[in-house]
Amino acid sequence: ADKMYIPLISKGFQHQFWQAVKAGADKAADEFGVEITFEGPDNETMVDRQIDMLAAALAKKPTAIGFAALDSQAAIPLLRQAKEAGIPVIAFDSGVDSDIPLATASTDNVAAAALAADKMAELIGGKGQVAVVAHDQTSRTGIDRRDGFLNQIKAKHPGIEVVTVQYGGGDHLKSTELTKAILTANPDLKGIFGTNEGSAIGVANGVQEMGAKGITIIGYDSGKAQKEAIRSGLMAGAITQNPVGIGYETVKAAIEASKGKKVPSAIDTGFYYYDAKNMDNPEISAVLYD
Amino acid sequence: MTVLVDMKAIEKRFPGVHALKSVHFNLRAGEVHALMGENGAGKSTLMKILSGIYGKDGGEMLINGKVANPEGPREAQDLGVGIIHQELSLMNDLTAAQNIFIGREPRLSFGRLDEKALNAQAQEIFDSMNLGLDPKAIVGDMTIAKQQMVEIAKALSYRSQILIMDEPTAALNDAEIAELFVIIRRLKTEGVGIIYISHKMDELKQIADRVTVMRDGEYVGTVEAADTPISKIIAMMVGRELESEEVVIPDLSNAETALEVLGLKRGKEIRDVSFSVKKGEILGFAGLMGAGRTEVARAIFGADPLDSGEISVHGNVCKIGSPSDAVAHGIGYLSEDRKHFGLATGMDVRANVVMASLSEFTDKLGRLDQAAMKEVTQDYIRQLDIRTPSDIQEVRLLSGGNQQKVVIAKWLLRDCDILIFDEPTRGIDVGAKSEIYKLLNTLAEQGRAIIVISSELPEVMRLSHRIAVMCEGRLTGILSGGSKTTQEDIMHLATQREAAMQPVGEAP
Amino acid sequence: MTAVNATKRPSIFSHLIDTGAHQKMLAFASLVLLLVGFSIASPNFMQMSNMLAILQATSVNGVLAVAATLVIITGGIDLSVGTLMTFCAVIAGVILTKAGLPLPLGLIGAIGAGALCGLTSGTLVAKAKIPPFIATLGMMLVLKGLSLVISGTRPIYFNDTPGFDQIARGSLIGEIFPAFPVPNGVLILFLIAGAAAYILSRTVLGRYTFALGSNEESVRLSGVNTEAWKMGIYALAGGICGVAGILIASRLNSAQPALGLGYELEAIAAVVIGGTSLAGGRGTIMGTLIGALIMAVLTNGLRVLSVAQEWQTVVTGVIIILAVYADMVRKGKT
Amino acid sequence: MTAVNATKRPSIFSHLIDTGAHQKMLAFASLVLLLVGFSIASPNFMQMSNMLAILQATSVNGVLAVAATLVIITGGIDLSVGTLMTFCAVIAGVILTKAGLPLPLGLIGAIGAGALCGLTSGTLVAKAKIPPFIATLGMMLVLKGLSLVISGTRPIYFNDTPGFDQIARGSLIGEIFPAFPVPNGVLILFLIAGAAAYILSRTVLGRYTFALGSNEESVRLSGVNTEAWKMGIYALAGGICGVAGILIASRLNSAQPALGLGYELEAIAAVVIGGTSLAGGRGTIMGTLIGALIMAVLTNGLRVLSVAQEWQTVVTGVIIILAVYADMVRKGKT
Numbered sequence A: 001a002d003k004m005y006i007p008l009i010s011k012g013f014q015h016q017f018w019q020a021v022k023a024g025a026d027k028a029a030d031e032f033g034v035e036i037t038f039e040g041p042d043n044e045t046m047v048d049r050q051i052d053m054l055a056a057a058l059a060k061k062p063t064a065i066g067f068a069a070l071d072s073q074a075a076i077p078l079l080r081q082a083k084e085a086g087i088p089v090i091a092f093d094s095g096v097d098s099d100i101p102l103a104t105a106s107t108d109n110v111a112a113a114a115l116a117a118d119k120m121a122e123l124i125g126g127k128g129q130v131a132v133v134a135h136d137q138t139s140r141t142g143i144d145r146r147d148g149f150l151n152q153i154k155a156k157h158p159g160i161e162v163v164t165v166q167y168g169g170g171d172h173l174k175s176t177e178l179t180k181a182i183l184t185a186n187p188d189l190k191g192i193f194g195t196n197e198g199s200a201i202g203v204a205n206g207v208q209e210m211g212a213k214g215i216t217i218i219g220y221d222s223g224k225a226q227k228e229a230i231r232s233g234l235m236a237g238a239i240t241q242n243p244v245g246i247g248y249e250t251v252k253a254a255i256e257a258s259k260g261k262k263v264p265s266a267i268d269t270g271f272y273y274y275d276a277k278n279m280d281n282p283e284i285s286a287v288l289y290d
Numbered sequence B: 001m002t003v004l005v006d007m008k009a010i011e012k013r014f015p016g017v018h019a020l021k022s023v024h025f026n027l028r029a030g031e032v033h034a035l036m037g038e039n040g041a042g043k044s045t046l047m048k049i050l051s052g053i054y055g056k057d058g059g060e061m062l063i064n065g066k067v068a069n070p071e072g073p074r075e076a077q078d079l080g081v082g083i084i085h086q087e088l089s090l091m092n093d094l095t096a097a098q099n100i101f102i103g104r105e106p107r108l109s110f111g112r113l114d115e116k117a118l119n120a121q122a123q124e125i126f127d128s129m130n131l132g133l134d135p136k137a138i139v140g141d142m143t144i145a146k147q148q149m150v151e152i153a154k155a156l157s158y159r160s161q162i163l164i165m166d167e168p169t170a171a172l173n174d175a176e177i178a179e180l181f182v183i184i185r186r187l188k189t190e191g192v193g194i195i196y197i198s199h200k201m202d203e204l205k206q207i208a209d210r211v212t213v214m215r216d217g218e219y220v221g222t223v224e225a226a227d228t229p230i231s232k233i234i235a236m237m238v239g240r241e242l243e244s245e246e247v248v249i250p251d252l253s254n255a256e257t258a259l260e261v262l263g264l265k266r267g268k269e270i271r272d273v274s275f276s277v278k279k280g281e282i283l284g285f286a287g288l289m290g291a292g293r294t295e296v297a298r299a300i301f302g303a304d305p306l307d308s309g310e311i312s313v314h315g316n317v318c319k320i321g322s323p324s325d326a327v328a329h330g331i332g333y334l335s336e337d338r339k340h341f342g343l344a345t346g347m348d349v350r351a352n353v354v355m356a357s358l359s360e361f362t363d364k365l366g367r368l369d370q371a372a373m374k375e376v377t378q379d380y381i382r383q384l385d386i387r388t389p390s391d392i393q394e395v396r397l398l399s400g401g402n403q404q405k406v407v408i409a410k411w412l413l414r415d416c417d418i419l420i421f422d423e424p425t426r427g428i429d430v431g432a433k434s435e436i437y438k439l440l441n442t443l444a445e446q447g448r449a450i451i452v453i454s455s456e457l458p459e460v461m462r463l464s465h466r467i468a469v470m471c472e473g474r475l476t477g478i479l480s481g482g483s484k485t486t487q488e489d490i491m492h493l494a495t496q497r498e499a500a501m502q503p504v505g506e507a508p
Numbered sequence C, D: 001m002t003a004v005n006a007t008k009r010p011s012i013f014s015h016l017i018d019t020g021a022h023q024k025m026l027a028f029a030s031l032v033l034l035l036v037g038f039s040i041a042s043p044n045f046m047q048m049s050n051m052l053a054i055l056q057a058t059s060v061n062g063v064l065a066v067a068a069t070l071v072i073i074t075g076g077i078d079l080s081v082g083t084l085m086t087f088c089a090v091i092a093g094v095i096l097t098k099a100g101l102p103l104p105l106g107l108i109g110a111i112g113a114g115a116l117c118g119l120t121s122g123t124l125v126a127k128a129k130i131p132p133f134i135a136t137l138g139m140m141l142v143l144k145g146l147s148l149v150i151s152g153t154r155p156i157y158f159n160d161t162p163g164f165d166q167i168a169r170g171s172l173i174g175e176i177f178p179a180f181p182v183p184n185g186v187l188i189l190f191l192i193a194g195a196a197a198y199i200l201s202r203t204v205l206g207r208y209t210f211a212l213g214s215n216e217e218s219v220r221l222s223g224v225n226t227e228a229w230k231m232g233i234y235a236l237a238g239g240i241c242g243v244a245g246i247l248i249a250s251r252l253n254s255a256q257p258a259l260g261l262g263y264e265l266e267a268i269a270a271v272v273i274g275g276t277s278l279a280g281g282r283g284t285i286m287g288t289l290i291g292a293l294i295m296a297v298l299t300n301g302l303r304v305l306s307v308a309q310e311w312q313t314v315v316t317g318v319i320i321i322l323a324v325y326a327d328m329v330r331k332g333k334t
C-alpha cells in the first residue's frame, strides 16, 4: 500500500523557528515511515493564502493534516470538509476555535512571554524603562507574546515602564533600524524584549551598532546568532519553545489519530528561559536549534 | 553620371495593404530626384526599404552598382544611405547635439564621452546650416520646426552619399526652406544624390532635377523637372487635372463677431495680442517660426494658461480654463503636432474621428453607439479620401498625410462655431489640399468663423479673407486678403521686430 | 483621390479579428497546457473539489486584477489595491459588527469606501499630477495604517451577521446544479469581470480609459475633461476593490486588518500576463482573467504535486516568464 | 534657419538651468524641513549617533535605489533588486563560509553573481522582449527560491571570516576623524552613487541609458546595438545589487535567505521621490539619494517620536505624497 501522507500547513516557512518545526516533523516522518510535506505563507498576515494551501493539501487526499492556524476561525469550513472526508486534523502552534482538531500541540506563548517579563524585571532590578520589539502586530503569536509581556509587567512589576512597542515584521534589518531609533528616543532605556528570532537579532544588532551599554536584551526562540549573542553576553537570555518537539508531536499524533487511536487533546510542548549559564544543560540544548 | 541607386520592380505588402506594386526608381550622383505621389502612395515605404528599415517582398535593389539588401539602418548607413524620416524620431530628453551624434559620440578612453567635442561638432553643423540653435538645448523643449532642423542636421552629419529627405519642409516656413535649399545645392555639387519627397509643388521647380511619380503603390513615370509643367505632374499624381481657384472675399460688413480676443499676454511668447473674427470669415495667421501663432491658438483654446487677456465668444466674455471649456463654448483647435497632440495613434481611425464628439454617440447610460460611429467615420473616410483598409485600422499604420486627414475629420465632426486650424495641410497631397480648401470655404459659408495658421504663404493667401501677421509674440498687422496683398507685404510684417509696433491695416 | 473603399476589402477586417481571436486562444492555450500538465503529473489535480478550490483562489486576486486592469489601461498603476481591499473589509466589519447595522448597509459601505478611496487616488493623479506610482503607494500605506487604526489592530469577526460568509462561500449555482457547486465568490468575479469588460468596450468611460492611456494630451486637446474621467476610472477601480474586500472578508468570515500587502504585485502580474501593456492604451479583461487563472493554477498545481516550497517559488518565476515569452513570440515581437 | 538664435534669448535656456538647480535645492529643502521638524519635536533626534543611524539605515536601500535608478531611466523597472541582494549575500556566504575561500573572492563572487543575474534580466528584457515588470518579477521569485535552496533555508554566518562585519559597520572615516565615525556602509553608498552619477553623465553607457528611456526606437534606428547596451545597464544594476548584498550581509554578519521581499518597492519609491520619471529618459542619482534619505529620516523620526506603528504608516504615506506634490507644484505642473 501507499505510504501514509501527512501535509503540515504552517504559519511560515522561511523562518528558523518553522524550519525547526519542520525538522521535528521530518524526524517523526523518518521514524514512523510516513511521508510529509511542510509549507506556509511568506508572512503571518496572509490568512487567505494559508487557506488556499489547506485546500490544495485536502485535494491530495491525505491520511491526516497538521495545521497551524493563522486565524482561529477562517479555516473552519475547510476543516469541516476534512472532517467529512474522515481526515483527522491536528493543530499545532496555535489552536482553532473549533472541536475539529483532535489535538493541539503548542506553546503557551502568553505564559512564555510572562516569564520573559519576570526575567527582565529580575535583571534590571525591578524598575526602569523597557521597550518591546515585536515581530507582528496582528498575528496570534505576535499578540500573545506582546500582551503576555506587557500584562505581566503591569500586573507584577509596577516599577517598570514599557516606553514603546514597535514592530519590525521579524525582518532582521528593519528590527535593527528600529532598535536604534528606540535607543535614540529613550536614552535611559534598561532593557528590550525581542519577540521572535529576527526581532531579537535585530535588537542585538541595533544595540551593538549604537554602542549602547547596559541594555538587557531578552530574546525569543534560538538560532545560531542568538545563541552566540547569549553566550557572549550581548543578550541576557531568551525564551525557547520546543519547535522540534512541536513538529514531532504533531506528526506522531496525526499518525495515531489516523489509526483511530485516542490522542490527548492538548499536547503542551513546553518552554524554557535560557541564558549563558544553563544553555548547555542537556534538557535545554535539546530544544535549541541552530 | 554614376547611378547611385537602382530599384527595380520593388514589391511590398503589409497586412491588408499592397503598398508597393513593382515600383522602379533610380538616383544619380549629384541630382535631386523628387518622389511625388498622393498620401499613401507608398513613397515613405519605398524609402524605408532603401534605408534598411523594411525588407522588400520582391524586386531588386542596387546601390552603387552592387546588389544590396540592407538589414537595418546601420547597414544602410554603411552603404552610404542616410534618411530624414517623415515622422520626427528624436530623443526628447536629450540635447540637440546628443541627438545628432547618438551612436557616434566622440569618445575618450574607457568609454568616457567627449562632451566638448560633441557640442563643438554639432555647432559646426548648425553653423554650416546657418542655423542659430544651441547644441545644448533639450530637444523636447523645442518647437516642431526646430526639431525638424535637428533631424536634418543629424542626417547631414552622416555625410551620406545618398540622402533621403521625406517631407523635410512640412514643418518649415519659406525662409527656412530657402536655407535648406542652399544646403541641398551645396550637397549636389559635392556629388551627393538626394531623394526629395514633398507635397509642396512649388518646391519642385526650385530644387528638383527629375521627378518620379507614384500612385496607389504603382510606378507612374519619371520626368525631367525642368521641362514638365507642374500641372502635368499633378495630373500624373492624381489622375486628373486640378483647377486652381482664386479667393473670393465675401461681404461680411453685417456679420456678427464670433470671436474677439483682447490683450492676450503670456510672458515672452504672447505679447498683447488682440483681434477678432466674424462669422463666415477665414482669418489667416502668417509668421516665421516661433512667431507665437501656435501659442496664441493654444491660449485661446485653454490648452495653456494666460497671464492676462479677455476672450469673448459671440459678444460674451468667457472664462476658458481648459480645452473642455473651449469646446463647450464652441471653439475647436486642430494642433500642428498631430503625433503628440492630435491623435491617439495606438487607437483606430474610428475612435480618433469621434474622440471630440463622443457625447453625440452616448446614451443616458453611457453606452456608445458603435453603428453610428462607424457610419460617420466611413462618411469622412469617403469625403476626405482617407486611405485606410478599414475604419478600425490603427492610426499609426496610416501614412502621414492620411493621419492628418483623420485629425481634420475629428474637428469637422465636432462641428464647432469657431475653428482654429494650425497647419491643417501639413503633409497633405495637392489633391487632398484643394479638397480641404473647399471644405474650409464651405464651413465659412455656413457661418463658422475660421482661423487658419499656416507657414505656407501661398496657402494663407489662397484661403484668407484677412491675414494676421505675427512676429516674436506680437501681432504686427492685419492685412486684407485677396490679390491686393503680396507675399512681400506679409514678409515685411513678419520680420518687423520690436520698435515699430504700429499695427498696419485695420479690420475691414 | 481614387476610390480605395474600405468596404471593398473585407479580408482585412476578418483578418484582424482572426489575429485577435488567435492570440486569446493561444493565451488560453497556455492555461490549458498547465491544466493538462498538472493532470498528468498528479491524479489528484483534476478533481471537481480542486478545480473549485482553484476558482475560489482566483476570485479575490481576479477581482483585484480587474480593478488594476482599468487603472493600467489609463497608463497608470495602482499599488493600493491590496490594502484598499483590506480597508473595505474593515469598513464592512465596523458597519456590520461594531455598529450592528444590516447587511446591505455593510456592503454598500465597503464598496462606497472603496470608490471614495479610489476617487482620492484619482484626484491625486489627475488634479495634483502626482505620478500614479507615488499616489497609490502613498494610499497603500495610508490605508494599511488606517485599517489597523480603525480595527484596533485585531480581526473583526462577522459571527453576528448570519449569511455573511455565504456571500463568497455559498453556492447559488450549487443549489441549482448540485454537481457544480461553484462558489458565489467565483460567480461574483465573473459578474465583475463581465461588467468591467462591458464598460471598457461599450461605454464612454471605457473609451476614455483607452484613450487616456493612448495619448492623454491629445484627448485633453479634443476638449475632453480628462481629469474628471480619470478620477471616475480610479473611483470605479476603487469600488471594485471594495467588492474584493467583501469577498475576502466573507471567505475568512472576518476582516483581517494586516492583510493585503504584496497582493498588488500579484494582481498586476495577472494583468500583465494577460497581455495588458503597462504603458497603457491596450488591454482586455479576458486576458486578465486568464492571467489570474494561470497564476492560481500554477500555485495550486505545484502544491498538489508536493513540490518543495522553495522550488515552487523558483518554478513560478520561470513559468511566469515563459508564459509572457510565449505571448511575445506569437505576437512576433522577438 | 532664420536668425532665431537661441543664444540671443538666454532667458529661456538659463531659465531651464535655474529651474533645475532650484528644483534640487527645493527637494533638498523637503529633507531639511523634515530634519528640522523632527529636531523640534524631539530633543533626541538631532544627535550625532542618530544621524549616523539614519545614514546607516539609508545605506542598503540607497544602494538598491541607485541600481533601480539606472534601470528606471532606461524606461524599465526592476522588481528583483531586493531578492537579488539577498541572493548575492547568500552567494558570498557560500563562498566564504561554506567553501572557506578568502574574502576578496567572496566579494567578487557576490558582485559577479549580481551582474550575472542582472544580465539575465537584461537579456529577457532586451532580447526576449519580455516587459521589464514581468522579467524582473520572475527573477524576483526565482532568486527568492534559489536563495532558500542554496542556503538550505538557513542563515549563513560569517563568523569564520574575520573583518567581514567591518565592511559595513567599521568606520574608516572614524579612524581619521574620531568625531565623525561615519560607517563604511555609508561611504560605500556614496562611492557607488558617485560612480553611478559619473557613468550616467560622462560615459557612453550613461548616454544610452537616457537615450533608451527617451526613445528606444530612434536609438535603434541610429544604428546603436540597443540590446547589448540595455543588457549592460541591467548587468551594472545587478552588480550594484551585489554590493547591497555584501552590505546587508556585513551588517547582519550573516546571509539571511528569507529577507528582501518588499525592499524593491522601497527602493523604487526613493527613486521616484527623487524626481526620476518612471516613464524613463530622465533622472538623477542625486535625487535618488535625497529620496532615500527622505524615506530614512521619516522612518527614523517617527520611531524616535514613538508614534504608534499604525500611525507611522499613515504619516509615511501622507508625507511621501506631499513630498512629490511639492515637487509638482514647483515644477508648475499643477
Ligand SMILES: Nc1ncnc2c1ncn2[C@@H]1O[C@H](COP(=O)(O)OP(=O)(O)OP(=O)(O)O)[C@@H](O)[C@H]1O
Binding pocket: B014, B015, B017, B019, B037, B038, B039, B040, B041, B042, B043, B044, B045, B046, B086, B387, B388, B397, B398, B399, B400, B401, B402, B427
Ligand atoms: N507598418 C505598416 N503596416 C500596415 N500598413 C502600412 C504600414 N506602413 C505603411 N502602410 C500603408 O502603406 C501605404 C503606403 O504608405 P506610405 O507611408 O509609404 O505612404 P506615403 O506615400 O509616404 O504617404 P504620405 O504622403 O501620406 O506620407 C499606406 O496605405 C499605409 O497605410
Ligand SMILES: Nc1ncnc2c1ncn2[C@@H]1O[C@H](COP(=O)(O)OP(=O)(O)OP(=O)(O)O)[C@@H](O)[C@H]1O
Binding pocket: B140, B141, B142, B143, B144, B145, B173, B269, B287, B288, B289, B290, B291, B292, B293, B294, B295, B296, B336, B455, D012
Ligand atoms: N516648449 C517650449 N519651450 C520653450 N520655448 C518654447 C516652447 N514652445 C515654444 N516656445 C517658444 O515660444 C515662441 C512661440 O512659438 P510657437 O510655436 O507658438 O510659434 P509659431 O508662430 O506657431 O511658429 P511655428 O511656425 O514654429 O509653429 C517661440 O519663441 C518658441 O521658441
Ligand SMILES: [Mg+2]
Binding pocket: B043, B044, B045, B086, B166, B399, B400, B401
Ligand atoms: Mg510618407
Ligand SMILES: [Mg+2]
Binding pocket: B293, B294, B295, B336, B422
Ligand atoms: Mg506653430
